[in-house]
Amino acid sequence: MGDLIPISPVYTPLPSRPVMDEKTVVEILREILAEVVRGTAQESVEDMTMLMAEDILNLLVDEYSKEVEKQFMEELKDLNLSSSESSSSDFEVFQDQVVQQIFDGRLTKELINEGLSNLSHSASGQEQVYLNLSLPDLELIDVSILSEYNFIQNIDISNNKITDMSWVNHMPHLLQLNASENELTSFFQFKPPKHLKEVDFSYNNISEMEDLSAYQFLSKLILDNNQISEIKGLENCNGLIYLSLAHNDIYEITGLENLPITFLSLRDNHLTDIRELMKLESLQQIDLSKNEIKCMGGLEDHDLLQVINLEDNQISELNELHHIEKLPYLEFLNLLNNPIQDNPDYWLTALFKAPKLTELDHKKVKITDKVAAVNKYNPPPEVVAARDHMTHVMNYFLQPQRISDSTLLSLDMPYPVLVLTGPQASGKRELAHMLCQEFSNFFGYCACHTTRKPYLGEKEGCDYYFVSKEIFEVMIDEGKFIETIKYNGHYYGLSRDALEAVAREGLGCCIQMELEGVRSLKKTYLEPRYILLIPLDKEEYKRRLWLRGMTHKSEIDVAISRVDTYIKMNQDHPGYFDSVINTNDLMDAYAHLNQLLREYLNLTDQTSSDSDRITAGDKRQTSGSLKVTPDEKEVSTDNQLNQSKTGSSSVDFSDSATRNYSSRVQARLSSEKTSMEQDSIERREQMAREAVQGRIPLASICLFHRIPVISSYVGAPDEQLSDVLFFTSMMPNASNSTQSQISKAPEDRSNIEESKTTSSVTTFSSAEIFSEHGDSLSVNGSLNLDVLNLLESKRTSEPATYGFGDDMTDNASDQDLQDSEQREARLSLSGPVAAPTFRIGDNIKPVLPPIPSGWKREIPEEPAYHQNENLTPS
Ligand SMILES: Nc1ncnc2c1ncn2[C@@H]1O[C@H](COP(=O)(O)OP(=O)(O)OP(=O)(O)O)[C@@H](O)[C@H]1O
Numbered sequence: 110m111g112d113l114i115p116i117s118p119v120y121t122p123l124p125s126r127p128v129m130d131e132k133t134v135v136e137i138l139r140e141i142l143a144e145v146v147r148g149t150a151q152e153s154v155e156d157m158t159m160l161m162a163e164d165i166l167n168l169l170v171d172e173y174s175k176e177v178e179k180q181f182m183e184e185l186k187d188l189n190l191s192s193s194e195s196s197s198s199d200f201e202v203f204q205d206q207v208v209q210q211i212f213d214g215r216l217t218k219e220l221i222n223e224g225l226s227n228l229s230h231s232a233s234g235q236e237q238v239y240l241n242l243s244l245p246d247l248e249l250i251d252v253s254i255l256s257e258y259n260f261i262q263n264i265d266i267s268n269n270k271i272t273d274m275s276w277v278n279h280m281p282h283l284l285q286l287n288a289s290e291n292e293l294t295s296f297f298q299f300k301p302p303k304h305l306k307e308v309d310f311s312y313n314n315i316s317e318m319e320d321l322s323a324y325q326f327l328s329k330l331i332l333d334n335n336q337i338s339e340i341k342g343l344e345n346c347n348g349l350i351y352l353s354l355a356h357n358d359i360y361e362i363t364g365l366e367n368l369p370i371t372f373l374s375l376r377d378n379h380l381t382d383i384r385e386l387m388k389l390e391s392l393q394q395i396d397l398s399k400n401e402i403k404c405m406g407g408l409e410d411h412d413l414l415q416v417i418n419l420e421d422n423q424i425s426e427l428n429e430l431h432h433i434e435k436l437p438y439l440e441f442l443n444l445l446n447n448p449i450q451d452n453p454d455y456w457l458t459a460l461f462k463a464p465k466l467t468e469l470d471h472k473k474v475k476i477t478d479k480v481a482a483v484n485k486y487n488p489p490p491e492v493v494a495a496r497d498h499m500t501h502v503m504n505y506f507l508q509p510q511r512i513s514d515s516t517l518l519s520l521d522m523p524y525p526v527l528v529l530t531g532p533q534a535s536g537k538r539e540l541a542h543m544l545c546q547e548f549s550n551f552f553g554y555c556a557c558h559t560t561r562k563p564y565l566g567e568k569e570g571c572d573y574y575f576v577s578k579e580i581f582e583v584m585i586d587e588g589k590f591i592e593t594i595k596y597n598g599h600y601y602g603l604s605r606d607a608l609e610a611v612a613r614e615g616l617g618c619c620i621q622m623e624l625e626g627v628r629s630l631k632k633t634y635l636e637p638r639y640i641l642l643i644p645l646d647k648e649e650y651k652r653r654l655w656l657r658g659m660t661h662k663s664e665i666d667v668a669i670s671r672v673d674t675y676i677k678m679n680q681d682h683p684g685y686f687d688s689v690i691n692t693n694d695l696m697d698a699y700a701h702l703n704q705l706l707r708e709y710l711n712l713t714d715q716t717s718s719d720s721d722r723i724t725a726g727d728k729r730q731t732s733g734s735l736k737v738t739p740d741e742k743e744v745s746t747d748n749q750l751n752q753s754k755t756g757s758s759s760v761d762f763s764d765s766a767t768r769n770y771s772s773r774v775q776a777r778l779s780s781e782k783t784s785m786e787q788d789s790i791e792r793r794e795q796m797a798r799e800a801v802q803g804r805i806p807l808a809s810i811c812l813f814h815r816i817p818v819i820s821s822y823v824g825a826p827d828e829q830l831s832d833v834l835f836f837t838s839m840m841p842n843a844s845n846s847t848q849s850q851i852s853k854a855p856e857d858r859s860n861i862e863e864s865k866t867t868s869s870v871t872t873f874s875s876a877e878i879f880s881e882h883g884d885s886l887s888v889n890g891s892l893n894l895d896v897l898n899l900l901e902s903k904r905t906s907e908p909a910t911y912g913f914g915d916d917m918t919d920n921a922s923d924q925d926l927q928d929s930e931q932r933e934a935r936l937s938l939s940g941p942v943a944a945p946t947f948r949i950g951d952n953i954k955p956v957l958p959p960i961p962s963g964w965k966r967e968i969p970e971e972p973a974y975h976q977n978e979n980l981t982p983s
Pocket residue numbers: 531532533534535536537538539557558561592593594596601602603621622623624625626627657
């Protein structure tokens with residue numbers, strides 16, 4: 110052998126050892142190999158290894174090890190040894206032998222010295238001691254010497270060969286113990302350190318858990334990769350928040366009742382049922398992967414659960430996902446390698462059930478996926494309406510085209526439709542029938558189609574067209590509907606033909622429907638007026654539902670919640686409904702409705718007298734017969750006259766060429782103002798006067814008039830401002846500003862009261878009906894008195910042009926037309942162009958056109974409905 114660097118024959122702790130350089134080691138190896146080749150190696154190697162093995166090994170494991178090994182192999186090659194005789198594995202065996210011979214697994218003080226760290230105060234606070242001891246990966250077998258180190262608080266003896274832990278008895282201050290990857294077969298066999306908090310016994314041979322009641326402070330226990338078959342002994346570990354039992358032999362979850370565990374891993378066991386998890390209320394993260402779980406029951410009601418790993422299980426049914434649907438904080442879900450993945454709806458269903466997910470099956474969740482999920486499983490009402498509309502338009506256009514022009518949108522005016530909406534049993538159907546009966550010359554009831562069975566007394570074509578689901582679906586496919594909804598499991602739909610049938614009668618159409626239908630209808634070419642009929646007294650409403658046979662509390666609750674939906678809709682979207690009527694008392698409600706219609710139809714003589722009677726509480730008369738007023742007679746006469754003038758004996762309303770609900774046609778036809786027109790003008794003047802004085806407009810205005818855009822009036826002619834005055838009170842924010850105005854000026858309030866009394870119309874505007882101070886609607890206080898005065902002077906000079914009913918008047922005179930044309934011309938020249946006027950809630954639609962005075966001119970003399978006849982058609 111060549112010159113060797115002197116190495117201490119005794120085992121020396123690493124830091125004090127002289128370090129050999131790479132060259133020296135290679136030299137030594139060369140010597141050894143030479144001896145190996147000569148066949149005399151055995152002795153020499155033994156001698157040398159005793160001296161140098163540890164240093165050599167240390168070098169081998171450090172950054173030079175690879176190179177040393179390489180050199181070793183090259184040496185072998187140089188010495189012409191075949192690879193089969195000697196290889197790198199020979200070298201490893203050689204290393205092992207060396208280590209075996211030099212180390213017996215007994216922990217020494219020197220090793221301990223190296224592993225000590227974190228010098229700090231002892232638990233008693235009187236000395237400076239090392240608190241941490243780290244002795245991993247040292248092949249230690251006997252560590253009994255540790256019993257002398259009673260000040261240690263954190264010890265890591267992982268990846269050794271320890272079988273006995275009794276030395277822990279002498280470590281009363283121990284807080285953290287990592288004994289993973291050893292050869293322990295028993296569990297916690299030591300006197301418990303009082304404050305032991307974290308223990309890692311993973312990768313041992315432990316097969317049974319024992320009572321850990323003495324470990325009051327235990328908060329983290331890791332027992333992965335053992336042979337544990339039953340979870341037990343933890344009942345009194347009231348501080349245990351982290352428990353990992355992955356890779357064991359556990360078949361069921363036991364012994365975890367009411368523990369404050371936040372992290373639980375039971376990965377790679379044999380679990381099939383996880384319902385016991387229900388008892389872990391603090392759970393935040395759970396790993397149940399690699400089990401045999403089929404049902405997710407047990408995961409529900411965990412309000413804090415954020416992470417669920419169920420990879421590699423047997424979950425197959427989509428409806429299992431309902432167990433996680435109410436977990437408010439669930440962010441990570443993994444269901445990879447479960448049969449459920451085969452379901453094409455899985456991804457969206459999972460996102461819908463757990464909308465807070467940010468990661469599903471290890472994939473980031475995109476916001477578009479979440480939107481798609483919501484649109485698929487619980488689409489917002491607007492999406493439903495849009496889809497409904499799209500379907501019907503598409504299907505309609507896919508059919509051979511047939512023009513039914515009686516309801517088509519005309520350049521002049523849309524076909525008049527009145528929609529009564531409100532929750533089920535709000536009385537809208539009864540009211541619609543009463544209305545159509547009383548105003549049978551103007552409105553026809555349009556029955557919808559339904560797949561529900563008729564109730565007792567309901568008539569085909571009168572209440573509904575009753576059809577089967579199959580027929581209904583065929584009708585959808587054939588584009589027969591304008592809108593449809595599904596309600597309480599049945600389909601309802603408004604068909605084009607039903608609407609056309611009423612229109613061909615020369616009548617305006619009156620329909621009743623739910624809010625969903627309204628949403629859809631608002632997307633169509635029709636431009637109806639919507640009256641919300643709503644029972645505000647819920648007790649009374651409950652009683653009504655009860656009388657209808659709705660006895661189940663859940664059903665009643667749903668119905669009542671629908672009332673709230675309507676109320677909210679009206680509050681959130683002021684003007685969405687053109688008018689709102691409280692239907693607590695159906696007769697009162699009818700009186701209000703009746704009043705609205707009368708005013709609209711210019712049946713004014715009747716109006717005032719009826720109104721007085723309503724106020725006086727004589728409901729029977731109000732809801733009673735419609736007497737023929739002189740105005741109406743004149744209308745008939747005028748029409749006949751006009752018809753004779755145009756050479757036509759009657760006007761065919763199904764013919765667009767002669768459509769007489771165009772105001773222009775009407776205007777051309779009548780050269781002189783009828784008394785009804787005159788009356789209308791006077792009424793509008795009166796309203797204008799009231800508006801100038803700060804009084805509220807009549808409720809009917811909300812229903813049938815448009816609202817100008819205020820901002821567009823900057824620079825607009827004065828007379829347009831008068832419109833603003835009337836309608837600002839109906840604007841969403843008007844009531845608020847007005848309220849403050851009123852509280853400042855109490856005298857205005859009296860005006861309002863007076864106005865209400867004189868108008869006798871107790872119907873509320875949609876913006877007003879639910880407001881706390883429903884009586885506070887008035888002209889917007891932001892318009893100052895100067896403007897009012899200006900308008901008043903304008904009014905006296907141009908009496909017919911400033912009224913807000915100009916455009917709705919079916920009999921507008923030529924003069925009116927000229928005026929309006931001049932006004933338009935002036936507008937177009939006057940700088941900022943006024944935006945088109947809009948209707949409450951819709952903003953773009955024109956006013957409701959006049960009702961065609963069609964075939965039905967006879968007006969019934971007797972009331973069609975009686976108060977005491979439970980509101981069914983006579
Ligand atoms: N085409 C339609 N579009 C939307 N909703 C509709 C349509 N046809 C009927 N509805 C509504 O469906 C709901 C259920 O109607 P149904 O006639 O079965 O109930 P009801 O107990 O008689 O209630 P109501 O007295 O309010 O009509 C009602 O609120 C009705 O207004």
